[in-house]
Amino acid sequence: MAVYTDVNEAELEAFLRNYPVGDLLSYKGIAEGTENSNFLLHTTEGSFILTLYEKRVDKSDLPFFLGLMQHLARKGISCPLPVDGRDGTIIGTLAGRPAVLITFLEGMWLRRPQAAHCREVGKALAELHLAGMDFKMTRPNALAIAGWRELWEGARARADEVEKGLAAEVDADFVLLQKNWPTDLPSGIIHADLFPDNVFFLGNKLSGLIDFYFACNDMFAYDLATCLNAWCFEKDFAFNLTKGTALLAGYQSVRPLTDEEKAALPVLAHGSALRFMLTRLYDWLTIPDGGLVIKRDPTEYIRRIRFHRAITSPREYGLQ
Numbered sequence: 001m002a003v004y005t006d007v008n009e010a011e012l013e014a015f016l017r018n019y020p021v022g023d024l025l026s027y028k029g030i031a032e033g034t035e036n037s038n039f040l041l042h043t044t045e046g047s048f049i050l051t052l053y054e055k056r057v058d059k060s061d062l063p064f065f066l067g068l069m070q071h072l073a074r075k076g077i078s079c080p081l082p083v084d085g086r087d088g089t090i091i092g093t094l095a096g097r098p099a100v101l102i103t104f105l106e107g108m109w110l111r112r113p114q115a116a117h118c119r120e121v122g123k124a125l126a127e128l129h130l131a132g133m134d135f136k137m138t139r140p141n142a143l144a145i146a147g148w149r150e151l152w153e154g155a156r157a158r159a160d161e162v163e164k165g166l167a168a169e170v171d172a173d174f175v176l177l178q179k180n181w182p183t184d185l186p187s188g189i190i191h192a193d194l195f196p197d198n199v200f201f202l203g204n205k206l207s208g209l210i211d212f213y214f215a216c217n218d219m220f221a222y223d224l225a226t227c228l229n230a231w232c233f234e235k236d237f238a239f240n241l242t243k244g245t246a247l248l249a250g251y252q253s254v255r256p257l258t259d260e261e262k263a264a265l266p267v268l269a270h271g272s273a274l275r276f277m278l279t280r281l282y283d284w285l286t287i288p289d290g291g292l293v294i295k296r297d298p299t300e301y302i303r304r305i306r307f308h309r310a311i312t313s314p315r316e317y318g319l320q
């Protein structure tokens with residue numbers, strides 16, 4: 001459930017007076033999502049999403065996230081567009097939180113994506129990478145190796161509660177990844193969390209990308225590796241080669257990978273799986289049960305890490 005902050009009608013109407021969105025007809029909290037409180041609004045001018053930013057989003061990062069959405073939308077990427085306030089600002093305050101209105105995207109996220117959808121996602125990711133190239137603002141990836149270490153320090157002592165032997169496994173991963181992590185691959189703006197719940201489809205056609213709140217500057221191929229993890233494993237943790245082939249082909253139909261990027265794919269996929277395992281593990285161990293935050297299962301990503309450790313060639317992901 002992702003409505004951490006309640007909003008009453010009177011304060012919402014007062015907030016909306018600053019935006020050219022007409023009169024409020026109805027609003028309701030959206031149960032999905034993890035980080036922020038989201039509401040669906042219907043007004044006399046259409047539908048909008050109201051986001052109240054909660055503790056885990058640093059307010060000083062908001063101009064980057066919102067500026068990026070504006071930039072990408074201008075470049076033809078289908079993503080939400082922040083609505084400008086009449087006073088010239090985008091970010092307002094509602095119920096004591098920074099709050100923003102963004103345009104509503106039609107579509108639904110896919111619970112069971114198929115290879116054809118993976119191809120579409122690969123294409124959309126590459127288009128995003130190209131469109132972000134002339135975005136002027138930058139944001140370092142807070143969840144690069146140094147950030148993983150911090151999470152690990154907070155979770156290591158209790159890691160074996162989740163799976164016996166996990167602490168030793170992850171310690172070994174850090175040594176390996178630190179040694180082999182690439183530093184000079186093509187980089188730019190990445191989405192950094194392009195999971196199925198952040199990609200909308202209308203029928204089989206991709207209709208838009210949402211949730212840019214992990215976006216940052218990092219290696220393009222790292223973003224692609226994150227998608228391999230999020231889109232191409234089955235529920236039984238088997239890697240689906242057909243989906244991997246489709247995702248990579250979709251990406252390369254827009255932005256061909258360099259030889260160096262291809263060679264780095266296994267280490268990037270391994271590192272990305274570790275990153276998501278660590279955020280999940282940290283939440284799993286530190287957030288009390290029964291609270292509002294959805295705790296995602298870290299073991300799903302332990303399985304992926306083990307798969308990547310055993311890879312001997314990037315062709316095993318479906319690279320042609």
Ligand SMILES: Nc1ncnc2c1ncn2[C@@H]1O[C@H](COP(=O)(O)OP(=O)(O)O)[C@@H](O)[C@H]1O
Pocket residue numbers: 002030032033034035036037038049080102103104105106197198210211212213
């Ligand atoms: N622009 C949008 N158009 C339509 N629905 C949206 C939009 N933005 C968010 N949503 C809805 O809100 C949910 C949570 O949004 P998301 O940005 O993923 O939240 P969080 O950052 O808290 O994870 C999405 O799954 C979707 O249902």
Ligand SMILES: N[C@@H](CCOP(=O)(O)O)C(=O)O
Pocket residue numbers: 033034035193195197198211276279280296
């Ligand atoms: N995709 C991450 C969690 C982030 O959640 P989101 O709702 O903000 O996309 C994971 O699966 O661990």
